Amino acid sequence: MRKIIHIDMDAFFASVEQRDNPELRGKPVAVGGSRARGVVAAASYEARKYGVHSALASKIAAQRCPHLIFVKARFDVYSAVSRQIREIFFAYTDLVEPLSLDEAYLDVTENKIGMPSATIIANQIRQRIFEETGLTASAGISYNKFLAKIASDMNKPNGYTLITPDKAEELVASLDIGKFHGIGKVTAAKMQRMGILTGADLRERSEEELVRNFGKTGHYYYRIARAQDDRDVQPHRIRKSIGSERTFETDLSEEEAMLEQLEHLAKEVAHDMERLKATARTVTLKIKYFDFTLNTRSKTFLSEFSSEDAIFTVARDLLRTPQLPLYPVRLLGISVSSLLYQHDRLQEGYQFTLEF
Structure with missing residues (x-):
């Protein structure tokens, strides 16, 4: 029978902010957004007591918790901590399937330390995460992915749950x-x-x-419904798209301001592509206007690209599409798709580049 662990960091983004800023500890914290506008990306457990949670409109979050502290997201820091945590996972097994920056499945049926107990491994991992990052994690342990995921939510924060076959x-x-x-x-x-x-x-x-x-x-x-799930832990889980978006405190009315934001977004997307050793053939621009009207435009090429300049240039051209109005913009986003990873290129024996 398989031994599957699901590790889920506790209020990850907010916990990193509280770790790095002692003044935030023990206080309700929202990462992302502001009192004026935006969306909460993550909330500390102190904030969650007031009904504040991820994907909640910032205005509503501030109404529910008047003393809520908003902090800007630092995704470069969260990514670095996530890599630290992942290295801990790999000390026990190569069968690691990341779901996001803050959670992953591990198959420890056969593991690198020869430990027969998945529960002991899960708690060793949790202890090492705390010692090396100062953050807490919760764990679910069972014989399939569905049950392990359910279990990790049952004793949060900083706990673990084992679901046995019986x-x-x-x-x-x-x-x-x-x-x-x-x-x-x-x-x-x-x-x-x-x-x-x-x-x-x-x-x-x-x-x-x-x-x-x-x-x-x-x-x-x-x-x-019968507690059955035969999905394997997939260590090379393939992402179908890579993207970044930003909601602005004040609507953007000038093209110059929009282009400046697109430069930042292109840089973030290119950084993720480099980290994942991926190239793309499609760029999609997402625009949400002041009245919440949503518009998207995409362009696909025969050749691959990965540079920040290439991504920005295509996004800029999409922004200037005649059919797209330039009235006040609330949100901009860039994503790339039709991805090809380094492993695929090596197997196929080719590599194309698209320069601008």
């Missing part, structure tokens, strides 16, 4: 459908309208009914 089906049956990993808010609402409120309710539905109502994902829902 307890798994009972636990899943009692679980609220909104707590199922892989079932989003829209799907959960649809299930609730169908009378599926818990894992036990989900298990009563046939696979045919679930596929009929939810498409191919219905097969997955049928299995997880």
Whole structure:
């Protein structure tokens, strides 16, 4: 039987800010946004007590918690800490599947230290993370990815939960459908309208009914209702796009100001591409206007590119597309797709570049 660990950092971005600035410790902190506008990227546990959470509009966050402290995101710092943490994972296994900067799956069925207990490994990892970064992490341990993910949320922050085979089906049956990993808010609402409120309710539905109502994902829902998940931990999980976006405290009205922001975004995207050893063929520009109207434009090339200059040049040209108005802009974003990674290029035996 497999031994899977899911490690989830506790309020990662906010915890890094509290670690680096003692004045923020013990206080409600929101990373990203401001009292005037924007969106919360992360919230400390002190802020969460007031109902502040990621993806919440900053204005609402400030209303819920009047003494909330907003700090600017420092993604370069978060990325550096994430790399530190990942090196700790690799000390135990090469089967590491990062999901984001702050969480990952590890398969420790066979591990580098010859330890038979996945729980001991999980707690060693948590201890090392704390000693080397000053941050806490929570862990879920079980025999498949679905259960490990569920378990890591059960004893946060700074805790761990083990779900053993003899307890798994009972636990899943009692679980609220909104707590199922892989079932989003829209799907959960649809299930609730169908009378599926818990894992036990989900298990009563046939696979045919679930596929009929939810498409191919219905097969997955049928299995997880029975605590089954045969997905492997994928150490080379491929990202389909790389992007960065920014919401502005004051709407941008001048093209010069927009181009300045596009330069910053292009730099961030190029940095991530370099880190991931990736090239791209498609650039997408995202614009959200003052009235929340959203517009996107893309351009695809036959050749690959990865430089900051190339990304900026394409984004600039997309911004100047005649059909796109230049009235006040609330948000700008750049993403690249049609990605090719270094490993793929070596296998194919070619490399193209696109220069501007």
